[in-house]
Amino acid sequence: MDRDRERGADMTRGDEAAFAQLYRDYRTRLHQYALSLVREREAAEDAVQDAFLGWVRQVAAGKAPRQSAPYLYASVRNRCLDRLRRRPELSLDDAHVELLAAPAGDEERIGLQHALNRLLLTLPEEQREVVVLRTWHDMEFAAIAALMGTPVNTAIARYHYALAKLRTELDAHG
Amino acid sequence: MDDERIERLLRGYGLPETPPALDRRVLARSERIFAWARARETVTGVTREFACAFGFGYINYIVDLVTATDAEYRVDLI
Numbered sequence: 001m002d003r004d005r006e007r008g009a010d011m012t013r014g015d016e017a018a019f020a021q022l023y024r025d026y027r028t029r030l031h032q033y034a035l036s037l038v039r040e041r042e043a044a045e046d047a048v049q050d051a052f053l054g055w056v057r058q059v060a061a062g063k064a065p066r067q068s069a070p071y072l073y074a075s076v077r078n079r080c081l082d083r084l085r086r087r088p089e090l091s092l093d094d095a096h097v098e099l100l101a102a103p104a105g106d107e108e109r110i111g112l113q114h115a116l117n118r119l120l121l122t123l124p125e126e127q128r129e130v131v132v133l134r135t136w137h138d139m140e141f142a143a144i145a146a147l148m149g150t151p152v153n154t155a156i157a158r159y160h161y162a163l164a165k166l167r168t169e170l171d172a173h174g
Numbered sequence: 175m176d177d178e179r180i181e182r183l184l185r186g187y188g189l190p191e192t193p194p195a196l197d198r199r200v201l202a203r204s205e206r207i208f209a210w211a212r213a214r215e216t217v218t219g220v221t222r223e224f225a226c227a228f229g230f231g232y233i234n235y236i237v238d239l240v241t242a243t244d245a246e247y248r249v250d251l252i
Binding site for chain 2: 032057098099109160163167
């Protein structure tokens with residue numbers, strides 16, 4: 001977090017390199033997070049772009065947010081939810097996005113990737129969000145709950161419901 | 175399969191790469207915003223110096239007073 005504050009100060013002085021580093025640090029995670037929320041490539045890219053440029057505008061105006069991660073996650077989330085309010089979530093058949101990437105050479109994971117991706121996409125939105133944030137973004141349940149505006153126990157319950165669903169489906173697939 | 179095994183399975187996957195076009199777009203637009211902010215800051219600085227040099231320093235004071243928001247004031251106190 002101190003590093004975030006230093007970066008904010010650098011960027012207030014117009015240090016584009018500090019922003020480029022911040023962008024590199026968060027782009028992949030925020031892109032996956034946005035994909036998991038809107039299940040649509042173009043909308044996810046727009047959300048990520050607008051969140052980062054919103055940050056830049058704040059910094060350029062001398063109002064750098066105190067912490068970058070909570071700001072960026074909340075910004076992406078709000079933009080995605082706004083998008084979903086204006087246009088309902090795509091049906092599963094139309095959702096051609098990949099939320100995960102198998103490591104090269106890992107045959108077991110490569111073989112399961114398509115099925116697992118599809119299972120994640122079929123989870124209810126709020127369960128999918130918790131699984132994504134917990135699994136790939138290393139967020140504590142308290143941080144997830146704060147981001148989603150729910151009690152911590154709700155976030156934990158959603159996570160376990162989601163895992164139970166994945167387990168059932170994966171067992172059924174053998 | 176238990177929860178722990180599913181967690182391990184999921185964590186073994188990485189994240190999809192961001193499209194290079196998105197990277198280019200964000201970085202190019204952010205550069206333009208920073209450049210505009212720097213130009214604005216330069217113009218503001220020169221204007222303030224001129225105002226002071228010609229005995230209108232009180233105008234700077236009034237502008238600061240009017241443009242400072244409550245939020246900024248609170249942040250300064252912290």
